[in-house]
Amino acid sequence: MRYKITLSYDGTGFCGWQSQPNGESVQDSVEQAVYKLFGERSRVVGSGRTDAGVHALGQVAHFDCEKRLPLKNVTGGLNAYLPRAVRIVDAELADARFDARKSAKQKTYLYLMYAGAALPVLNDRVLFLPEMPNMQKLDAQAKKLIGTHDFATFMAAGGGAKTSVRTVYDAHFEQSGRFMRFYITANGFLYNMVRIIVAQLLKSERGEADIAELLEKRDRSFAKELAPACGLYLHDVVYGGGNE
């Protein structure tokens, strides 16, 4: 049986999604929970990696097990074995052709910011900004990301992508009170792409950068800053019809 799970996690204490020689990864936690629940060792394949400290609201993964358990028991059983920083929010049976990584059609990331004095309950969950930025300026710059572009400027080394061309379907800011949310939806993301973009958007708001110009450079040396991991959330992953 191929199981498709949707999970939410607080990435603070993890070395990221992917198993690493040192540190506890979210993937390790889920694989251990699958082993305890099913009695079978299975590789848990995520839609993509998230870095250390990056959170997820709707990460998607798949794994194969011989045993067929009622889906309610998969959710409840895995949650019973998982640390509380990781929660399974949904479990489905998927077609054998479904692959959480390869079948992903689009992903949305959220970058969460808070303008104002330090608020310790938000530590490790937002990027704190000293002042409220100009939302119109930010949103206008964000809109320049939309479309099919070579995002080489916004790609860190080490991601192993074959091409740096991606299609951004949507990019916009929302504000509620002192919280600012940047949403970006694309058919795929390059290594550190959202964090590099956010750093440049904040510079652009201060008149120190322009997203359209940066896109044309196709060169990371023009966009060296990296926004902190703690503000980044993998929001959701969309697949094609029929779970394929």
Add this chain to the structure above:
Amino acid sequence: MRYKITLSYDGTGFCGWQSQPNGESVQDSVEQAVYKLFGERSRVVGSGRTDAGVHALGQVAHFDCEKRLPLKNVTGGLNAYLPRAVRIVDAELADARFDARKSAKQKTYLYLMYAGAALPVLNDRVLFLPEMPNMQKLDAQAKKLIGTHDFATFMAAGGGAKTSVRTVYDAHFEQSGRFMRFYITANGFLYNMVRIIVAQLLKSERGEADIAELLEKRDRSFAKELAPACGLYLHDVVYGGGNE
């Protein structure tokens, strides 16, 4: 010099505001920071205790030190010595008659709830509810708290209050998306009062309790439940004119 400080903290890792024989208190942390910054041992007096796991957005405290430091240095210096779960958001000089506990005229508490599937980044910060409650019902019940009443039903043993009569100036619910916020403002609060009230408000929404009837009982045995500490935030403390 008497210093008045406003502070925000994540109460998760603390045994509460008040120094305890075992466990680390917020008060201990601040007293240690004061000692490191001023080189003087001083008692830090809070507006009131918060229990283990209860947070603060605007707790107020005072302390006396011989040394006069610029207020900016008090804020920055104390923050440099405090754990990141505690932040000084403001520092002022206060009149010698100002007492953070005795001079408090009113306080507002916030109780934060989230309706929906588990969201680990909100662990220890909200009360999770499986479903969105009826906000009209909740708000109508909350309104019954407003006025001068004997709140004995909503008082846990051990608080040492002389009277259980308090005046509630405001009590209301707000909703934004899946978050629900209960605000309650009074001239003072009894031990565990807000957490007992929240538990009964949630029962009243299900038709299992009525706030007006509970007030008339003046007996805690009719309201035994206690909402979890993690949803509770000391929002702010208001003092009279001239910092007295």
